């Protein structure tokens with residue numbers, strides 16, 4: 507993101523992304539000429555949405571439910587710098603990424619450190635569907651039907667001790683399969699973290715699936731985080747290590763660009779990124795921008811975590 511042009515907000519990029527999006531959803535196959543007429547083509551929302559039911563944030567009375575972003579878009583427009591700093595190539599580059607066998611080691615300040623195989627996690631923690639808004643710091647968003655289990659259940663099982671104040675998530679190091687990890691501009695492996703009470707919030711989800719299918723590699727298989735009230739970069743992919751720590755972790759993004767990315771990264775339309783506004787966003791599949799909501803619309807669930815904090819300065 508620090509190398510990123512503030513691309514998401516230029517009309518040219520908007521056009522290009524919409525073309526790519528339509529190609530992915532098959533809209534172009536139906537005829538490129540509809541491009542100019544397809545402002546928010548409702549056809550965009552009709553694909554592959556077989557399994558959606560439980561909406562985590564039910565629509566307020568009189569408000570239409572937000573349709574889930576098509577599977578094709580969620581799985582072909584990916585930020586995953588281990589593979590590429592461009593979104594479109596990620597799916598192909600990640601296709602043969604080895605996700606089995608896989609273990610995640612949970613340790614640090616815990617009474618019962620444990621290394622779990624993915625299969626064991628799935629056995630121990632019943633998988634739920636959570637349809638979450640996903641807001642990237644670059645200014646685009648999706649609605650994603652994840653499957654997974656609340657992180658709090660996993661943390662409870664290892665029993666954090668009194669010294670544990672933060673949780674640090676680490677992505678796998680595997681440069682032989684992840685070409686982006688040869689780019690020494692970034693401090694691999696990808697790391698990010700949460701305060702312990704944030705991590706214990708019921709919304710924080712360990713994701714194992716998408717649209718009722720196993721999580722594809724480009725979306726962070728076999729295990730990634732979804733923290734829907736924070737910018738997307740907090741939702742770490744391909745997690746192999748979860749450490750309970752005493753000090754606030756320094757994320758890859760804080761290291762790469764400390765003036766632009768902080769630890770909290772709560773979605774906040776009132777605090778601009780140094781290079782662009784955060785007041786609105788482009789929902790993938792829509793043409794006009796929509797207003798970005800404080801805490802990405804999850805204030806009711808999480809605002810109490812930040813009582814007394816200055817949300818303008820604690821980015």
Ligand SMILES: Nc1nc2c(c(=O)[nH]1)N[C@H]1C(S)=C(S)[C@@H](COP(=O)(O)O)O[C@H]1N2
Nearest residue numbers: 584585586587642677696725738739741743
């Ligand atoms: N390991 C890792 N996790 C990551 C990233 C990354 O580059 N590497 N990108 C983040 C960013 S910026 C976003 S917006 C989301 C994108 O998730 P998605 O591709 O499933 O939509 O993943 C986040 N998690």
Ligand SMILES: [Mo]
Nearest residue numbers: 642643738739
């Ligand atoms: Mo992002």
